[in-house]
Structure formats: C-alpha cells, structure tokens
Amino acid sequence: xxxxxxxxxxxxxxxxxxxxxxxxxxxxxxxxxxxxxxxxxxxxxxxxxxxxxxxxxxxxxxxxxxxxxxxxxxxxxxxxxxxxxxxxxxxxxxxxxxxxxxxxxxxxxxxxxxxxxxxxxxxxxxxxxxxxxxxxxxxxxxxxxxxxxxxxxxxxxxxxxxxxxxxxxxxxxxxxxxxxxxxxxxxxxxxxxxxxxxxxxxxxxxxxxxxxxxxxxxxxxxxxxxxxxxxxxxxxxxxxxxxxxxxxxxxxxxxxxxxxxxxxxxxxxxxxxxxxxxxxxxxxxxxxxxxxxxxxxxxxxxxxxxxxxxxxxxxxxxxxxxxxxxxxxxxxxxxxxxxxxxxxxxxxxxxxxxxxxxxxxxxxxxxxxxxxxxxxxxxxxxxxxxxxxxxxxxxxxxxxxxxxxxxxxxxxxxxxxxxxxxxxxxxxxxxxxxxxxxxxxxxxxxxxxxxxxxxxxxxxxxxxxx
Amino acid sequence: xxxxxxxxxxxxxxxxxxxxxxxxxxxxxxxxxxxxxxxxxxxxxxxxxxxxxxxxxxxxxxxxxxxxxxxxxxxxxxxxxxxxxxxxxxxxxxxxxxxxxxxxx
Numbered sequence: 001x002x003x004x005x006x007x008x009x010x011x012x013x014x015x016x017x018x019x020x021x022x023x024x025x026x027x028x029x030x031x032x033x034x035x036x037x038x039x040x041x042x043x044x045x046x047x048x049x050x051x052x053x054x055x056x057x058x059x060x061x062x063x064x065x066x067x068x069x070x071x072x073x074x075x076x077x078x079x080x081x082x083x084x085x086x087x088x089x090x091x092x093x094x095x096x097x098x099x100x101x102x103x104x105x106x107x108x109x110x111x112x113x114x115x116x117x118x119x120x121x122x123x124x125x126x127x128x129x130x131x132x133x134x135x136x137x138x139x140x141x142x143x144x145x146x147x148x149x150x151x152x153x154x155x156x157x158x159x160x161x162x163x164x165x166x167x168x169x170x171x172x173x174x175x176x177x178x179x180x181x182x183x184x185x186x187x188x189x190x191x192x193x194x195x196x197x198x199x200x201x202x203x204x205x206x207x208x209x210x211x212x213x214x215x216x217x218x219x220x221x222x223x224x225x226x227x228x229x230x231x232x233x234x235x236x237x238x239x240x241x242x243x244x245x246x247x248x249x250x251x252x253x254x255x256x257x258x259x260x261x262x263x264x265x266x267x268x269x270x271x272x273x274x275x276x277x278x279x280x281x282x283x284x285x286x287x288x289x290x291x292x293x294x295x296x297x298x299x300x301x302x303x304x305x306x307x308x309x310x311x312x313x314x315x316x317x318x319x320x321x322x323x324x325x326x327x328x329x330x331x332x333x334x335x336x337x338x339x340x341x342x343x344x345x346x347x348x349x350x351x352x353x354x355x356x357x358x359x360x361x362x363x364x365x366x367x368x369x370x371x372x373x374x375x376x377x378x379x380x381x382x383x384x385x386x387x388x389x390x391x392x393x394x395x396x397x398x399x400x401x402x403x404x405x406x407x408x409x410x411x412x413x414x415x416x417x418x419x420x421x422x423x424x425x426x427x428x429x430x431x432x433x434x435x436x437x438x439x440x441x442x443x444x445x446x447x448x449x450x451x452x453x454x455x456x457x458x459x460x461x462x463x464x465x466x
Numbered sequence: 467x468x469x470x471x472x473x474x475x476x477x478x479x480x481x482x483x484x485x486x487x488x489x490x491x492x493x494x495x496x497x498x499x500x501x502x503x504x505x506x507x508x509x510x511x512x513x514x515x516x517x518x519x520x521x522x523x524x525x526x527x528x529x530x531x532x533x534x535x536x537x538x539x540x541x542x543x544x545x546x547x548x549x550x551x552x553x554x555x556x557x558x559x560x561x562x563x564x565x566x567x568x569x570x571x
Contacts, residue, residue: 047498049481056477117530129511129523136527144503145474171474232521233511389518419532
C-alpha cells in the first residue's frame with residue numbers, strides 16, 4: 001500500500017492542469033494514467049519512440065498539448081503511466097494494475113478526471129470493420145500517424161466532424177460526404193452569431209470549413225447513415241434524410257461507396273470510477289445525461305474526492321483545465337498546505353476563467369445535442385451489445401417482460417456482460433428502454449459498477465499486493 | 467478486398483523498425499506503433515470473428531470497446547489498439563472457424 005497526499009486519476013487536460021496547480025502549491029502529487037503517453041484524447045501526442053520534425057508547425061491543439069506536457073514534466077509531479085485504476089475502495093484507496101501486478105495507492109485527497117467516451121450510435125452494419133468512431137480515426141492520424149482509410153464518409157453532429165474531415169484531407173484521404181444530423185449545422189447563421197467573441201475557436205472552425213469547401217466535400221445537413229454494407233468489411237454506406245427530430249424521412253436513400261465511416265455524435269462522461277468511489281450522479285437537463293455531481297469547488301459527494309473535466313459534464317478542454325485547477329486548489333486547502341488567502345485569490349482567478357470557458361462550452365453543447373430519432377436507426381436485427389451480440393429486437397422484447405432497468409435487461413439478454421462492460425451498449429439500451437416505455441432518460445439509472453472497471457488478468461491479482 | 471491504410475510521412479520520424487509476425491507473415495513495423503497500426507498498414511482490417519461469425523476490427527480506437535482483440539505472443543484477447551509492437555512479436559488474428567459452438571439465446 002502506498003500513501004500519497006494527492007492522487008490524480010487521468011492524464012488528460014483536467015488531470016494535467018490539476019497536477020501542475022497542486023504541485024505549484026506545494027503538494028506531493030501522483031498523476032496516474034492508463035496509457036503509455038499523457039494527454040488523454042484531447043492532447044494526444046505521438047508515442048515516445050516517434051519524434052516530430054521541429055521544422056514544420058504542428059496543429060495548434062497538438063502544440064498546446066506538447067506545451068502542457070513540458071510544463072508537467074518540469075514540475076515535480078510523479079507520473080505513473082501505463083497504470084490502470086481498476087477499482088476504488090475505502091478511504092480513497094485506488095486499486096491499480098501496473099507492471100502486470102495489482103497494487104494499491106491511497107490518497108489523502110483524490111481527484112478523478114477520467115474523461116469521456118464517444119456516444120455510440122447503432123444501425124445495421126455498424127459493427128463492420130471500417131466503421132469506427134471519429135476519435136479512433138483521430139487517434140490513428142494524430143498519434144500513430146496513420147490514415148485509416150481512403151474513401152471516407154463522416155457522420156455525426158456538430159463542429160468536431162469538420163476537424164476530422166480536415167485531418168483526413170490533410171492526410172490525402174477522400175472525404176466523400178459529411179453527414180450532419182442537425183438541420184442547423186455549426187456553419188449556420190445562428191451558431192455563427194453565437195460564436196462571435198470566441199475568436200480563436202471561430203478561426204479554427206473557419207480554417208476547417210474552408211479546407212472542406214476547397215475540396216468540394218458534400219456537407220449534407222439533416223442526413224444520417226441508415227445502413228453500413230459489406231461482407232467482411234465496409235464497402236458502402238446507405239444514407240437518408242431526417243426530419244427535425246432526426247427521424248428518417250420515408251423516400252430516397254442514397255448509397256455511397258466507401259471503405260471508412262466515422263461516427264462523431266458527441267461525448268458521454270466516463271463515470272465508472274466516480275460511481276465506484278461512491279460519488280452521486282445527477283442528471284442536469286442541459287447535459288442530457290448522467291454526470292458526476294460536483295459543487296463549486298469540484299467536490300463530489302464523497303469527502304476527499306474531487307472530480308474535474310468531462311466526468312462532471314461535457315464541457316471541453318478549457319473547462320476541464322479550469323476545473324482541474326479548482327479541484328487541485330480545493331484539495332491543497334483541505335490538506336492544510338499553502339496560505340489560505342493566496343489559495344483563495346488563486347481560486348477566484350480560476351473561477352473567472354472557468355466562467356468564461358463555460359460560455360463556449362454551452363455553445364458547443366447546443367451544437368452537439370443529439371435528438372432521439374437517431375436511435376430509431378436500430379432495427380430489430382441490429383446488434384446493440386457488440387460484445388455479446390444481443391440485438392435491439394431482443395432488448396425491446398425484454399423491456400416489456402419486466403424490470404426495465406439496465407441491470408434487468410443485462411440479465412435477460414446479456415447486453416452489458418461483455419468485456420467492454422456496457423460502455424458501448426449501455427447508452428443504447430437506455431435509449432431503447434426510454435423509447436419503448438415513453439420515459440425520459442433521467443428515469444433510467446445507470447447499472448452498478450463493480451471492480452475491475454476494465455478486465456484485469458487473474459495472474460496480476462495473484463502476484464499483487466492487495 | 468482489403469483497403470490498405472497509409473502511414474503518413476509529413477513531419478514525423480517513427481521509432482526504429484521492428485519485425486512483427488502477422489498471421490505467419492513477417493512485416494516491418496516501427497517502435498511506438500500499436501499492433502492495430504501494424505495490422506492496418508498491411509491492409510488487414512478484420513482482426514477477428516465473433517462466435518456468431520461476424521467480422522470485427524478497430525472501432526473506438528482508444529481501448530474501451532474491446533472489439534480489436536487479437537492474440538499476441540500466445541496471449542488471447544489482447545486489444546490491438548493499445549498494445550505497442552515489439553521486435554519479434556507474434557500476432558494472430560482470429561479466424562471464423564475458431565468457434566465451433568453456437569451462442570445460446
């Protein structure tokens with residue numbers, strides 16, 4: 001068992017900002033991340049063995065990430081990479097998997113910043129190789145420097161797709177179409193006006209949009225993929241127009257031959273660890289989903305445990321960083337380190353930054369709101385639980401058999417029992433329950449998380465110190 | 467028909483080359499690359515078949531979905547997208563015939 005003053009879980013924007021802030025204030029800080037390199041998804045970098053040509057300018061986001069990491073490495077924070085937090089037990093004790101052994105780390109204070117995952121959207125054929133999340137394409141292009149496909153269709157909602165499209169074009173790919181589900185794309189007048197004031201974001205968005213225009217990429221509003229076709233891999237995507245509720249309009253479908261389809265329908269907080277720690281979740285209307293409850297100091301409902309970043313609500317990197325700093329300062333104060341007045345001043349400063357950042361987050365959240373019609377794309381034959389092959393038809397039937405909860409559906413259909421532990425199917429099962437019974441999503445509680453939150457080899461437990 | 471993914475050459479120097487065995491074929495990959503990258507770069511996108519016979523490959527790309535599972539140095543069900551290659555590594559994708567049993571409803 002290792003005891004530390006402050007343990008931070010998650011090395012993305014929130015975790016990094018928290019670590020630097022807490023260290024600067026004088027705390028002993030350990031930052032833990034499951035990947036081999038820090039940055040989370042937003043600041044994803046190339047692997048250690050790669051190097052970047054300093055002669056050419058990297059994308060702004062990439063360069064910002066490099067800067068943040070340089071600041072972190074110089075700060076004296078202890079970094080535990082390739083270290084999976086698979087459980088949280090009493091007294092803020094983290095169960096981790098490191099070097100193939102289970103170990104424990106107990107923090108006097110704990111900051112949980114595990115981030116988010118992408119929203120799964122299912123339709124016939126979505127499991128074919130070649131259909132992937134937008135984040136997968138980005139991870140491959142940005143970090144591995146591999147373009148995953150040649151003829152690409154993008155489908156999603158909001159401004160992130162413009163970036164993915166731009167990245168594919170820069171990498172020499174052909175973007176055959178961008179399907180924007182909303183009838184009010186980010187390029188619309190309304191969002192254009194609301195973006196005024198967020199100049200650097202506007203400039204970035206415009207950059208992507210111009211690139212797409214130059215390539216004559218079809219940008220189709222009110223369109224979704226309805227079917228992915230192929231025997232062993234994706235060969236074509238069938239698309240259709242939707243109404244303002246994102247329900248498919250009967251009539252013309254179109255088929256586009258493509259080898260890659262990227263889905264970017266937004267993000268969901270990864271609340272497995274916060275729930276495991278006993279933190280309460282709440283369902284704010286504007287979030288449209290369950291988020292970890294945090295007070296004004298980023299404290300969760302569990303004493304000594306803070307949450308920062310996407311796990312408390314999707315807000316983007318600027319919000320995540322400000323929340324990380326706030327959580328760090330609150331934790332430092334709770335540890336009795338530093339001067340209260342100085343901490344208070346710094347907290348006030350960070351709160352101002354957070355307020356500003358939240359304004360832009362509100363705008364992107366509006367642009368990325370998902371409408372329920374999207375989840376009617378699941379036909380009865382569509383696989384919903386990718387791990388266990390449970391279909392939408394089986395789940396719909398199970399809803400009417402009784403106990404229409406994620407757990408009840410899991411027991412009857414195996415949806416959620418596989419290796420991903422419900423990460424991909426849980427949100428879809430919730431949508432199916434909601435649709436079948438006419439309930440709001442807020443009426444559907446999340447399943448009880450149990451350790452390990454990701455599969456851990458038995459030998460690691462046998463050889464470990466628990 | 468496999469569409470090869472393409473290694474990008476702008477602005478990056480990869481790690482040193484390593485030899486990796488993909489389903490009985492030795493290929494060159496680079497230190498720092500994941501097994502998924504090594505497979506995709508040779509045009510292999512079907513990493514496995516489920517017990518029901520459905521082809522699967524990279525989906526989430528960040529180690530959450532457990533779809534990109536391959537056998538690495540004898541260890542089964544390893545996520546290709548988060549496992550870095552090593553010189554001499556043996557990777558096996560899982561063919562459809564590996565599961566004679568049917569899934570019970």
